[in-house]
Every structure is written in structure tokens, then in C-alpha cells.
Amino acid sequence: MTHHAHEHPPPAGDWQATLRSKGYRLTPQRELVLRAVERLGHATPDEILGAVREESQAVNVSTVYRTLELLEELGLVRHAHISDRAPTYHSAAAPEHVHLVCRECHGITEVSPAVVEPLVASVRSTYGFETDVGHLTVFGTCGRCAS
Template sequence: MADDDLRDRLRGSGYRLTPQRELILRAVQSLEHATPDEVLAEVRRHASAVNASTVYRTLEVLEELGLIRHAHLSDRAPTYHVVDDHEHFHLVCRTCRRVTSVDAGAAGAFAALLREQHGFEADLGHLTVFGHCTTCTD
């Protein structure tokens, strides 16, 4: 996301684009799927004065603005990633921990079944499927 777009989205919601917010968003972008602790470690490589509470608050703000979202890729902390033009869900190998992003369209039939039979609209961007990749099962 361009700095001007980010600045406009933040200002439109009553926030400023601070250096810390920009660093945190850039860290999420570069790490692709990262826990708050991983974001903090990445940010501290560039600005050691940023503390954990700033990272947590900023992640909440950025998610509220629709710039990032979280998924639960483990039984620990949520994992954040940048919202891009394609919605996706995640496959997580229980053996090697590899995370694969899958286009939401791949679960279209499943989502349609939930809608038709249960009157339920699935949020596929939060979906995580755990299992074993072929590398680990061979």
C-alpha cells in the first residue's frame, strides 16, 4: 500500500500516520504471516524504542481499518497478514508448520453449502485448516 493511501485511510478514521504505525505495517507486509512478537522483533531492528503495547495497539488499529487481518495458525498468538486484493484461507502442516495461502474460491462449494443448508455466511479469511502436507506424509 502506498504511503499516501495509508495516510488517507488513517486520517479518514481520525488517526495519524506515525513512524511507528508505518514501521509496524511494513513489518507485517515483509513477514507475510507474523505474530505480534515477530512483528515487534522486526520493528525493533529499525527502531529499538518501540514497545510491545505499541505493536499490539497498532495491530488492532490497522485491523480495524481493514489494512490487515488475523488468523489463528497455531494454538498461540494470532498471526497477522496484510489485506490484499484476494481473500484467502490457510493450510497449516502440523509436522513442518508450513503455511500455505489458498484462494477463497477453492472453498466456494463449502461456503455455498453452509449458506444454503445453514443460512450461514462463512468468513473464509479467518479459516485455517490443519493437517499434513504431502512432503511430511510421504
């Protein structure tokens, strides 16, 4: 088996190859869930279920949860905790980002990991701690709500 030097998952159109290479089939449910995640951007399992239900009534919430777990294991989706409710899923095809979440309007701003690099470097040098930047969420008030 050959391993590529790059860290990024294959482009979204290449799910089939990713799933097959790991011995999974791209079932219609898996494709519906993955398409919903990519279309919604950031979505909870319930929101994903709602989107999937528009195309198929044959999918229930436990199927969505199981599918999301599998897709995350395969590196096709990632999750972040950007509310105190359910985790929020987004496509792994998107570049890694930090989430800024406004407590007032609940807007989500994606920022480059470079923005928090001084924090990451400081935590690394002081504590020897490696930060999982893709899971980093900063809560506060956005510029619009603050003014």
C-alpha cells in the first residue's frame, strides 16, 4: 500500500476511492450524509438528518451518527464542538481552520490556524503540549454584535 506525503484527504469526488481502499462500500446513505455535510458547511447530526431526509426517508438518526463516525474514521469529515449541544461536522476537504463563535448571533467565522500560531507556540514551549487546531473553538462576541 502506498502512502502519500500530503496530509490532506483526497478531493471530495474521490470518496469512493477512499472508502473502497479501506474496504467499505459507498452506500446511498453514506453518500447522502457526506453530500449533506459538504452542502451545509457546519452542521449537527440533527441538521444533517434533516438535509438527508429531504432526499430519503429511509435514513434515521442512528444511521446518521454511525455514518458520521465511519466517515470521520476514514478522514472524510471532521467534527468540532462549537456549541454546548451536539458536535458540528464539516468536510475534511476544507482546509483546517479555527472556529470563532459569537455567543450573541451564533455566527461562525473560520480563521486560518496561523492566527493562533503564537498561542500554539507558547503552549508548546511552556507545557510541551501539541494543540489540535482543527478542534479549537474560541467563543466571544463578533464585531457586528460588539458595536
